[in-house]
Amino acid sequence: DAKTTQPPSMDCAEGRAANLPCNHSTISGNEYVYWYRQIHSQGPQYIIHGLKNNETNEMASLIITEDRKSSTLILPHATLRDTAVYYCIVRPERRGGAQKLVFGQGTRLTINP
Amino acid sequence: EPEVTQTPSHQVTQMGQEVILRCVPISNHLYFYWYRQILGQKVEFLVSFYNNEISEKSEIFDDQFSVERPDGSNFTLKIRSTKLEDSAMYFCATAGTGFLYEQYFGPGTRLTVT
Numbered sequence: 001d002a003k004t005t006q007p008p009s010m011d012c013a014e015g016r017a018a019n020l021p022c023n024h025s026t027i028s029g030n031e032y033v034y035w036y037r038q039i040h041s042q043g044p045q046y047i048i049h050g051l052k053n054n055e056t057n058e059m060a061s062l063i064i065t066e067d068r069k070s071s072t073l074i075l076p077h078a079t080l081r082d083t084a085v086y087y088c089i090v091r092p093e094r095r096g097g098a099q100k101l102v103f104g105q106g107t108r109l110t111i112n113p
Numbered sequence: 114e115p116e117v118t119q120t121p122s123h124q125v126t127q128m129g130q131e132v133i134l135r136c137v138p139i140s141n142h143l144y145f146y147w148y149r150q151i152l153g154q155k156v157e158f159l160v161s162f163y164n165n166e167i168s169e170k171s172e173i174f175d176d177q178f179s180v181e182r183p184d185g186s187n188f189t190l191k192i193r194s195t196k197l198e199d200s201a202m203y204f205c206a207t208a209g210t211g212f213l214y215e216q217y218f219g220p221g222t223r224l225t226v227t
Binding site: 042045102 | 117144146148150155156157158161169202204206215216217218219220221223
């Protein structure tokens with residue numbers, strides 16, 4: 001599975017957009033980019049995923065570069081409740097059966113009032 | 114919104130004892146997983162389960178660990194003889210039909226082995 005690189009920590013002011021980068025330069029054509037977050041010691045929470053097109057849902061937007069070697073998760077109007085560790089995970093498409101998630105260290109995002 | 118539930122929320126046990134951690138998946142989900150997170154460390158995959166059998170397991174998941182779906186609803190993780198190093202948060206996750214469906218995690222069980 002492709003490796004991802006994320007900054008260990010970031011700060012963002014409340015109400016501003018939080019942009020979290022992820023480098024996945026060895027990603028292959030059938031691998032998807034997933035983002036999860038973990039608030040304090042709670043279970044990880046799915047945010048969004050994409051293959052090559054930009055994606056948006058009610059939580060966030062995912063921008064994937066054209067060469068797919070990096071991506072950015074955007075939280076458009078960060079709130080204090082968005083303070084969490086954010087994980088960028090590359091996950092291959094494998095037909096049949098379960099597919100594990102491989103977590104790295106993630107980015108600890110702190111939203112400041 | 115449907116959610117994964119886990120019991121107990123906190124389990125304290127003595128070294129060498131058996132523990133069973135329980136998970137109630139989201140209804141109609143077919144893929145089940147256990148992960149663990151030692152305090153201050155990464156979330157680590159333990160095992161995945163589909164169609165009543167293990168699909169994949171990590172090297173952590175040795176003979177001391179087992180999983181089953183005894184009654185078609187609960188999904189359990191058993192540790193036969195706990196060790197101090199088994200102390201961690203254990204998360205159950207489930208996913209729906211299809212191989213790319215996102216995994217939904219439960220709140221976790223904090224296992225403390227003394």
